[in-house]
Amino acid sequence: MNYFTYQQDQLYAEKIPFVDIAQRFGTPCYVYSRSAIEQQWRSYELALASRPHLICYAVKANSNIAILNLLARLGSGFDVVSAGELARVIKAGGDPRKVVFSGVGKQAQEMEMALRAGIKCFNVESIPELHLLNTVAGQLHCKAPVSIRVNPDVDANTHPYISTGLKENKFGVGIEEAETVYRTAAGLEHLQITGIDCHIGSQITSTGPHIDATRRIIRLMARLKSAGINLKHIDIGGGLGITYADETPPDPSVFINEVTREITDDSIEVLIEPGRSIVGNAGVLLTTVLYVKEAGHKNFAIVDAAMNDLIRPVLYDAWQQILSVRQHISSPKRAYDVVGPICETGDFLGLDRMLTIASGDLLAICSAGAYGFAMSSNYNSRTRAAEVLVDQDQMYEIRQREHIEELYRGEQILP
Ligand code: LLP
Numbered sequence: 001m002n003y004f005t006y007q008q009d010q011l012y013a014e015k016i017p018f019v020d021i022a023q024r025f026g027t028p029c030y031v032y033s034r035s036a037i038e039q040q041w042r043s044y045e046l047a048l049a050s051r052p053h054l055i056c057y058a059v060k061a062n063s064n065i066a067i068l069n070l071l072a073r074l075g076s077g078f079d080v081v082s083a084g085e086l087a088r089v090i091k092a093g094g095d096p097r098k099v100v101f102s103g104v105g106k107q108a109q110e111m112e113m114a115l116r117a118g119i120k121c122f123n124v125e126s127i128p129e130l131h132l133l134n135t136v137a138g139q140l141h142c143k144a145p146v147s148i149r150v151n152p153d154v155d156a157n158t159h160p161y162i163s164t165g166l167k168e169n170k171f172g173v174g175i176e177e178a179e180t181v182y183r184t185a186a187g188l189e190h191l192q193i194t195g196i197d198c199h200i201g202s203q204i205t206s207t208g209p210h211i212d213a214t215r216r217i218i219r220l221m222a223r224l225k226s227a228g229i230n231l232k233h234i235d236i237g238g239g240l241g242i243t244y245a246d247e248t249p250p251d252p253s254v255f256i257n258e259v260t261r262e263i264t265d266d267s268i269e270v271l272i273e274p275g276r277s278i279v280g281n282a283g284v285l286l287t288t289v290l291y292v293k294e295a296g297h298k299n300f301a302i303v304d305a306a307m308n309d310l311i312r313p314v315l316y317d318a319w320q321q322i323l324s325v326r327q328h329i330s331s332p333k334r335a336y337d338v339v340g341p342i343c344e345t346g347d348f349l350g351l352d353r354m355l356t357i358a359s360g361d362l363l364a365i366c367s368a369g370a371y372g373f374a375m376s377s378n379y380n381s382r383t384r385a386a387e388v389l390v391d392q393d394q395m396y397e398i399r400q401r402e403h404i405e406e407l408y409r410g411e412q413i414l415p
Contacts, residue, residue: 076094102199123197311376
């Protein structure tokens with residue numbers, strides 16, 4: 001179900017017109033639908049209900065503590081990749097025992113923080129990382145729970161920058177060396193082997209690559225078992241795609257059913273780390289048209305949001321739908337490049353979009369709930385956008401627009 005719909009000629013977030021949100025909080029601002037987030041999470045939960053499982057929402061997709069808190073209330077776990085993300089989960093009321101810690105470059109102080117918090121496990125990505133984790137756990141007189149991130153060498157058929165499961169990617173340990181890595185882990189006193197995991201990429205729109213990866217991991221688990229290494233959980237990563245334009249990814253429940261069919265041992269706990277598929281289509285970036293510039297061969301709509309607010313279009317060639325908040329049904333449409341105020345040619349949110357636009361109009365950049373605000377920056381010394389969560393007929397400002405003074409907080413002029 002889509003929670004951003006037109007009623008008469010006005011675009012709504014759940015039961016609130018976007019015009020009201022803009023009036024109250026200004027633009028640019030990110031707007032999320034609580035129902036949309038919860039529906040996606042529940043779709044995963046329902047599909048996994050018949051076996052031991054844990055959904056570890058990938059915090060990197062959208063780390064606002066209000067959203068983490070909503071997921072924690074549903075019982076979600078979390079996948080974090082830094083001390084900062086772990087701190088956010090704890091602040092949001094998430095249970096550290098449901099946290100997995102991923103990432104190729106964990107540092108000693110991050111390991112220490114996670115061990116003290118009592119996380120579920122570290123997804124370890126290399127032998128040197130195993131040794132450092134063993135040392136840190138030894139200093140704290142405990143055993144670190146460990147799962148090895150295995151790189152199954154599967155092509156996820158996605159944008160090269162968000163493909164992670166190929167041999168040439170920096171992630172995980174190669175499937176052919178995984179057994180050696182597990183043996184090394186087994187020989188280290190302060191490590192406790194608990195599971196295995198993989199993550200092959202993001203915005204994957206079919207189940208084939210995940211099925212392939214899971215089969216390879218299951219075969220590896222059988223080999224490990226004969227070597228006396230028994231694992232309690234398998235983490236199949238995240239990566240399920242969403243519809244931006246005309247992609248047709250499976251629903252989370254279909255995806256889970258098809259992938260978990262490969263895991264015949266019902267006693268093994270299944271972990272997943274979805275990010276985009278939970279929040280991506282639950283958020284839009286709301287922006288105001290500042291100027292319309294009609295330059296003969298080309299029309300530009302210059303808006304108050306920019307590449308610092310949403311980097312995906314220029315970074316990944318991403319296409320995100322742009323809707324007029326007020327539909328002009330009878331007026332003719334023209335092609336516009338929707339661009340921001342930043343001094344870069346790459347500062348666009350959409351190119352050649354057929355729209356009816358006048359200065360002062362509001363536009364909604366769709367599918368911006370994942371990797372939108374989370375990847376925003378202060379480039380051109382622009383303050384970061386506000387974030388608003390809509391719950392039926394209520395709207396909550398879950399992050400204030402940054403103030404200009406916050407831009408140089410921590411900076412110092414020489415004496
Ligand atoms: N687990 C790990 C270890 C990951 O690296 C990622 C994403 C996820 C889970 C969640 O994947 P998802 O379900 O969201 O696809 N900024 C890019 C996406 C980068 C994804 C990085 N890793 C974008 O805007 O498309």
